[in-house]
Each structure stands twice: as structure tokens, then as C-alpha cells.
Amino acid sequence: EDQVTQSPEALRLQEGESSSLNCSYTVSGLRGLFWYRQDPGKGPEFLFTLYSAGEEKEKERLKATLTKKESFLHITAPKPEDSATYLCAVQAANTGNQFYFGTGTSLTVIP
Amino acid sequence: NAGVMQNPRHLVRRRGQEARLRCSPMKGHSHVYWYRQLPEEGLKFMVYLQKENIIDESGMPKERFSAEFPKEGPSILRIQQVVRGDSAAYFCASFSFAGTSVTDTQYFGPGTRLTVL
Numbered sequence: 001e002d003q004v005t006q007s008p009e010a011l012r013l014q015e016g017e018s019s020s021l022n023c024s025y026t027v028s029g030l031r032g033l034f035w036y037r038q039d040p041g042k043g044p045e046f047l048f049t050l051y052s053a054g055e056e057k058e059k060e061r062l063k064a065t066l067t068k069k070e071s072f073l074h075i076t077a078p079k080p081e082d083s084a085t086y087l088c089a090v091q092a093a094n095t096g097n098q099f100y101f102g103t104g105t106s107l108t109v110i111p
Numbered sequence: 112n113a114g115v116m117q118n119p120r121h122l123v124r125r126r127g128q129e130a131r132l133r134c135s136p137m138k139g140h141s142h143v144y145w146y147r148q149l150p151e152e153g154l155k156f157m158v159y160l161q162k163e164n165i166i167d168e169s170g171m172p173k174e175r176f177s178a179e180f181p182k183e184g185p186s187i188l189r190i191q192q193v194v195r196g197d198s199a200a201y202f203c204a205s206f207s208f209a210g211t212s213v214t215d216t217q218y219f220g221p222g223t224r225l226t227v228l
Contacts, residue, residue: 004153034216043115043202043219044154087154097167099144099217101154 003027006088006102013078013109021073021086021105029093033071035064036087038104044087047073078109114138115205115220116185123226130190130197132223136205143186144217145171145178148200160186193227200224 005024013019025033032051036044048057050066057064061082063074073086085104092098114137124130136143142161146154156170160180171178175193180186190197201224204217 036219041222041224043117043221044204046216046218049216089154097159098156098170100156101146103151103153 004088004090004100004102006086006105008105009103010106011108013075013107015079015109015111016077018074018076018078020075021107023071023073023088023102024069025071025088025090025100026069027090027092027100031091031093033066034089034091034099035071035073036089038085038087047086075107078107080109080111083107083109115203115218117201117203117220117223119223120221121224121226123228124193125228126194127192130193130225130227132188132190132201132203132225133185134188134203134205134220135185136203137218140205140218142166142206143180144204144206145186145188146202146204148202148222154202157188190225193225195227198225198227 003026007022032049034049035047037047038044048064053066053068055066061076065072085106087101087104089099089101116135118133122130134143144159145157147157148154158171158178159167162180163182175191177189200222202219202222204219206217
């Protein structure tokens with residue numbers, strides 16, 4: 001069964017303290033892996049799409065990487081405004097219509 | 112995601128009433144997904160539609176729930192005879208379909224928070 005597991009569930013960082021969020025997945029052929037940011041009471045906001053192992057993408061303080069079994073979202077020198085829930089989703093080749101979401105990592109950055 | 116519009120943003124219904132949730136996709140997008148999100152849970156796929164066609168409804172309960180995406184107008188998720196367990200945030204996401212492959216990136220709306228009393 002296709003699954004997505006994110007860890008940790010919650011993460012508290014001091015401002016400037018870099019860290020990584022993990023997304024482990026098991027799918028029958030990965031078509032794409034997606035990272036979203038979700039603020040309380042709002043819809044998920046698209047961050048990155050990764051398609052193949054070894055691929056990396058960056059946006060400001062965020063960098064997403066992909067291996068055959070997991071993806072990492074690296075946050076460098078985070079700021080309080082980076083506080084949010086970060087969601088990972090995968091699209092499987094054999095069930096291309098469906099996107100499977102993890103339960104997210106709730107990040108809090110303390111000033 | 113400001114381009115995807117959902118309304119109402121908040122909806123309160125009593126048990127047994129009907130709930131209608133509307134989603135207008137981004138301009139140029141002809142495909143939408145509906146998801147349900149419960150507290151402490153991930154987004155759960157419900158249904159995938161293109162205009163005038165339901166492509167995949169395998170995530171939607173067979174009873175009381177229906178969805179449509181007419182040629183003109185928004186996509187509608189309809190929940191009949193609501194129960195307290197239907198209380199959740201419902202999100203729609205839209206994307207464009209190019210040729211034989213989906214461009215994959217979904218853009219989400221702000222969601223509708225349904226509360227069933």
C-alpha cells in the first residue's frame with residue numbers, strides 16, 4: 001500500500017537554528033513528490049515538486065532533496081515567519097490520479 | 112493559491128441538513144481534486160473531476176456524498192443528511208492537464224470549514 005510518513009510530528013527551533021524535516025514514502029513507482037506549507041486556517045501553499053532521486057530544489061531558506069525512499073526539507077537559519085505545518089505528498093505511477101499526503105510536521109521557530 | 116476560490120469559508124449545518132461546498136479553479140485549469148482534512152490527520156483524497164466528468168471518486172463515501180464539475184460554473188461537493196462526523200475542513204485543488212501527462216502541481220484553495228451541530 002502506498003504510504004507517506006513524516007517526521008518529526010513537531011519541531012521547535014530557535015531562530016537561526018538549521019534543521020531538516022523528513023518524508024519517507026513507499027509507492028509503486030514514484031511519479032512526483034511534493035512539499036507544501038500550510039498555515040493555520042489556510043489551504044496548503046505549494047513549495048516544491050521533485051521527480052527523481054538526486055534532484056534538489058531551493059527557495060529562499062528552504063531546500064528539498066529526494067532519494068529513492070525519502071525526501072528532506074532542509075531549513076537554513078529559520079525565521080519566526082517560517083513557522084507553519086509542512087506537508088509532503090506523493091503521486092504514484094500506478095495510481096496517477098491520487099496524491100497521498102503525510103500528516104505533516106508542525107514547525108515553530110522561536111525568536 | 113489565491114487563484115483557487117472556495118465558498119463558503121465557514122459553514123454550519125444541523126444534523127440531517129445538506130451542505131454544498133463550491134470551488135472555482137484557477138483560470139485555465141479544468142481539473143479539480145477535493146480533499147477532507149480532520150484535525151491531526153493528513154489530507155485525504157475524495158474525488159478527482161474534470162469538467163463534466165468524474166475521473167476518480169474512489170475516496171468518496173458511496174452514500175450521502177456527491178461531486179460535480181459542470182461545463183459552466185464551479186465544482187460542487189454536496190453532502191446530504193450531514194452527521195457530526197462530517198465536520199472537517201474540505202479543500203479543493205486545481206491543476207492543468209497538458210497533453211498526455213498531468214502537470215502534477217496542485218494549487219489549493221483556502222478551504223471550507225464545515226461544522227455539524
